[in-house]
Amino acid sequence: MPGYPGPVKALTPPGVYAPQEDTELLVGALREEPLPDGAAVLDVGTGSGALAIEAARRGGTRVTAVDVSWRAVCAARLNARLARLQVHIRQGNLFAPVRGQSFDLILANPPYVPAPESAHAPRGAARAWDAGRDGRLVLDRICLEAPGLLRPGGVLLVVHSALSCPDRTLTHLRGAGLKASVTRRRVIPFGPVLRSREGWLRERRLVAARDQREELVVVRAELPV
Template sequence: MKFLQPPGVYAPQEDTAMLVSALRREHLSPGAEVLDVGTGTGAVAIAAARYGAARVTAIDTSAAAVLTTRLNALLSGYARVIRASRGDLTEPVTGLRFDLVLANPPYVPSAKVRMPRRGIARAWEAGIDGRAVLDRLCVKVPALLRPGGVLLAVHSALSGPAMTAARLAEAGLDAIVTDRRSVPFGPVLRERAGWLEAQGLIEPGQDKEELVVIRAERPH
């Protein structure tokens, strides 16, 4: 299948693969409605449709990402299942409920205080502790889950997975880390390795990070 990955849109990487792998284990029920937050190229949304979702809502702040997702949904044969919308985090679906929420938010710690408003860096820049978007996600997502609904979120261990699980638990969800994978630093982390070391986030000479998937379920 032809899959568009234009410049300026976050391309599927190790975190994408981990999220899809976790999604595959969920065994979606007939009629399942899925939300994909930070859809990028739409790779995860398409995987959700392939694994049985009746409807997938895909959201991204990037107009280019939304267009790419729509085109990839068409090319993959899932244009009737996937609806892509532009918006800030979960704002386009306020008041709706889902059986499964998938999220690959920005999570890379950065010396930049202000979040970028445009450009590809929006896909990873996440503030001084990497939690600028994660904390908002922990607040917004619980209200979007139906009873028995599940959140699957992927991010770096540099961004505090224990804190993510704790905040989701405070919101009434049963949250655990289900997947861990060590991966080599990409270009962004290699470029800021010195700053990360100065912040105490990595060890001297460290060249790998651990990615995690957090699963959080709303009790019935």
């Protein structure tokens, strides 16, 4: 794929989501995104901080990163310090720490893996991938809340699996007045999480009988000027 960035590296202690193919796909989209000088960038659900650090490397950007996990916040702060880059890293649930602010670019690699119903919300490391029965527990909130934080001409880049319905993402974002499309795709083998719930996914007809590959997509949505 043109612009594919290759492996993204960051220190990831236990319980923090390590950069994987979805991170790499989003980094490729980020590198192709033009940004004005002094652009304000938000990385929501930053995990290890890999995306926020990549944005800070652009220069001329003011980068804020948010994660609900204190362990992830500490890892992201350490990785930013090791990279000698300034990233403002906040702990909180999605957009709560940045209410009242606006951004030229919002990056999101949220939990998106469909998961069997449970009486409990995802805990520990599973918060980085488990996203409810349809995989949209966090995606729908991003589609609802992110448009209100974009400046005119601002862009949202969000990566998720085709298992969690990209068409629904596009419909929500277009309904909010954004111009939205899928700009990148990549097919990868099932990872450990999907392999562990293959039977359930097949019962729900989310994957075909012999399919052991998953498609990742990047959705780009822009708020018209």
